[in-house]
Amino acid sequence: MCGIFGCVLKEGNAAPLIHASLKRLEYRGYDSVGIATASDGKIFLKKDQGKIDEVHKIINLDDLPGSIGIGHTRWATHGAPLKVNSHPHSDCTGEIMVVHNGIIENFMDLKNELENLDHNFVSKTDTEVIPHLIEQTLKENPKLGFVEAVQESLKRLEGSYALAIISTKEPDKIVCARNESPLVLGINGKGVFCASDIPAFLEVTNKAVMINNGELVILSSEGYEIRKIQDFSLINREPITIDWTPEMAVKQGYPHFMIKEIHEQPETLRNTLRIQEHYLDLLSTFLDRANEVFLVACGTSYHACLAASYMFSKLAFLPTYPVYASEFIEQHGKSVNIDSTILAVSQSGETADTIAAVTVAQQRAATILSLTNVIGSTLTRVSRVYIGTQAGPEIGVAATKTFTSQLSVLAQLALKLAKKRGKVSQDEMDSLEENLEKLPDIVDTIINTQEEKIKQIAKKYKNSKVFFFLGRGISTATAFEGRLKLMEIAYIPSIAFPAGESKHGPISLIEEGFPVVFVCPKDDCHKTLIGNIMEMKARGAHIIAIVEEGDQEMKSLADDYVEVPKGIPGVLSPIPFAVPLQLLAYYIALGKGFNPDMPRNLAKSVTVK
Numbered sequence: 001m002c003g004i005f006g007c008v009l010k011e012g013n014a015a016p017l018i019h020a021s022l023k024r025l026e027y028r029g030y031d032s033v034g035i036a037t038a039s040d041g042k043i044f045l046k047k048d049q050g051k052i053d054e055v056h057k058i059i060n061l062d063d064l065p066g067s068i069g070i071g072h073t074r075w076a077t078h079g080a081p082l083k084v085n086s087h088p089h090s091d092c093t094g095e096i097m098v099v100h101n102g103i104i105e106n107f108m109d110l111k112n113e114l115e116n117l118d119h120n121f122v123s124k125t126d127t128e129v130i131p132h133l134i135e136q137t138l139k140e141n142p143k144l145g146f147v148e149a150v151q152e153s154l155k156r157l158e159g160s161y162a163l164a165i166i167s168t169k170e171p172d173k174i175v176c177a178r179n180e181s182p183l184v185l186g187i188n189g190k191g192v193f194c195a196s197d198i199p200a201f202l203e204v205t206n207k208a209v210m211i212n213n214g215e216l217v218i219l220s221s222e223g224y225e226i227r228k229i230q231d232f233s234l235i236n237r238e239p240i241t242i243d244w245t246p247e248m249a250v251k252q253g254y255p256h257f258m259i260k261e262i263h264e265q266p267e268t269l270r271n272t273l274r275i276q277e278h279y280l281d282l283l284s285t286f287l288d289r290a291n292e293v294f295l296v297a298c299g300t301s302y303h304a305c306l307a308a309s310y311m312f313s314k315l316a317f318l319p320t321y322p323v324y325a326s327e328f329i330e331q332h333g334k335s336v337n338i339d340s341t342i343l344a345v346s347q348s349g350e351t352a353d354t355i356a357a358v359t360v361a362q363q364r365a366a367t368i369l370s371l372t373n374v375i376g377s378t379l380t381r382v383s384r385v386y387i388g389t390q391a392g393p394e395i396g397v398a399a400t401k402t403f404t405s406q407l408s409v410l411a412q413l414a415l416k417l418a419k420k421r422g423k424v425s426q427d428e429m430d431s432l433e434e435n436l437e438k439l440p441d442i443v444d445t446i447i448n449t450q451e452e453k454i455k456q457i458a459k460k461y462k463n464s465k466v467f468f469f470l471g472r473g474i475s476t477a478t479a480f481e482g483r484l485k486l487m488e489i490a491y492i493p494s495i496a497f498p499a500g501e502s503k504h505g506p507i508s509l510i511e512e513g514f515p516v517v518f519v520c521p522k523d524d525c526h527k528t529l530i531g532n533i534m535e536m537k538a539r540g541a542h543i544i545a546i547v548e549e550g551d552q553e554m555k556s557l558a559d560d561y562v563e564v565p566k567g568i569p570g571v572l573s574p575i576p577f578a579v580p581l582q583l584l585a586y587y588i589a590l591g592k593g594f595n596p597d598m599p600r601n602l603a604k605s606v607t608v609k
């Protein structure tokens with residue numbers, strides 16, 4: 001998830017506006033920044049790795065000639081956050097410049113083909129194939145105009161993209177295009193703008209034109225022209241008026257980043273399903289060969305590891321050991337060795353406890369694998385193989401979309417391992433893969449159908465002094481995550497444990513009206529969980545149950561319940577069943593007048609041990 005911007009101004013230099021607009025998109029990514037402008041038939045380029053302010057101080061991003069230009073602020077997915085991988089990317093001649101947000105899935109095939117045609121690639125990105133492809137298309141069809149060459153090249157791209165392209169071939173134009181990644185135009189009397197998001201140009205206009213998938217746009221001093229990529233047919237679309245304040249826009253109209261990021265999960269889960277097969281293959285091969293596997297992380301990421309230990313065991317018969325990173329050195333520091341494999345999980349990739357654990361293991365020759373949402377983070381640099389969870393920048397301190405993205409990647413790894421080890425039948429494999437593909441829509445349904453209900457439940461219990469969160473099997477991990485969300489943003493003491501442990505002590509706390517949240521997917525633990533609910537109810541607990549749609553048995557036992565669409569296999573259930581718990585914590589915090597984005601005493605990335 002990067003930020004792209006482009007503009008064609010009737011007068012004045014474009015660079016300062018591009019710079020300012022990228023600043024308004026910086027929440028989409030801040031690994032590197034770059035601007036290219038066209039003036040007097042030439043292209044001018046400035047780019048470097050680092051946050052916009054840091055780079056601007058060194059290379060002055062405002063100092064480029066020309067009233068036409070494009071810009072990019074990066075969230076690294078392919079290729080570390082280095083200058084060579086920063087956008088804009090160009091063709092061999094430097095006469096075609098491209099900025100891109102999204103993932104080109106067939107870039108390796110295209111790159112091999114173009115390299116065989118003597119194209120020289122300089123970066124590790126997927127994006128760089130685009131300017132070379134346009135260059136090759138023009139070489140093979142010299143009669144083609146630049147816009148047509150772009151159109152033909154786009155037809156060969158697979159994956160998601162929002163693009164803005166300039167060239168010396170037609171230096172008075174910007175060509176932009178969309179397939180899945182967001183793209184919107186801005187219009188005012190002074191020019192036309194294209195951007196990944198409305199915040200980019202809201203300071204200069206609130207007249208916007210939404211661009212749909214499969215559409216290409218030509219921006220010029222005449223205005224904008226929308227055409228279908230497939231057949232170049234013309235599309236008429238009038239601007240709409242946006243009634244947002246710039247501040248609001250960064251949150252896209254949501255009151256807080258946390259609720260925005262909860263609502264982003266259908267999209268971020270789709271992104272995880274586009275992760276390159278060979279990364280999943282590579283990492284699962286290391287797990288397959290491993291003698292012992294430690295799943296090491298902190299906080300929410302640890303809960304993803306806990307859930308993964310059930311997935312790896314149930315699907316691939318691979319025993320794995322989830323360990324709190326802050327305890328790893330004490331617990332395993334002396335025994336970890338060359339036969340050990342560490343799968344470290346960290347949204348930020350910078351959590352000090354996790355880095356410390358990994359460093360000790362590495363010093364004892366263990367194999368380090370990792371999952372992170374920040375490509376180029378410290379963790380990626382100490383890992384033999386790492387996978388980016390593609391959730392985009394998460395600004396809310398409470399992790400939400402990065403948790404479900406971690407779980408989706410871990411589930412894909414478990415399925416890869418199961419396939420390698422032939423531990424599940426083809427039918428079961430097909431059904432699990434089908435259900436994984438359905439999860440983005442299922443999460444969308446939960447948000448659209450249950451959010452209002454969760455608001456009511458939050459209202460009812462917001463003044464509770466304590467909560468229990470319980471589950472059995474893999475839902476123990478979901479319950480732990482629900483507990484953490486409520487504690488970190490609503491500051492209500494909450495206890496989570498495997499439901500089977502209740503009668504070994506914790507049930508002594510139960511008294512009339514004590515709220516107990518149960519996570520109840522229809523899996524192998526369903527029957528036993530009913531017994532645990534009954535023993536709590538018998539002592540006056542109020543049961544809040546996250547149940548499967550139409551599960552009358554559980555619904556009849558619950559004082560309040562939230563429904564999740566039916567048919568989700570148990571090993572995948574933490575992904576959809578976590579979402580109602582995220583919303584419950586958010587609305588209880590809101591009901592208590594707290595700012596869910598800035599919880600007291602916490603930081604987004606804990607870089608101290």
Ligand code: AGP
Pocket residue numbers: 298299300301345346347348349350351354397398399400488603604605606
């Ligand atoms: C979760 O909402 C918290 N922000 C926190 O527990 C977090 O999960 C933990 O600090 C680990 O962070 P990481 O995933 O960036 O390593």
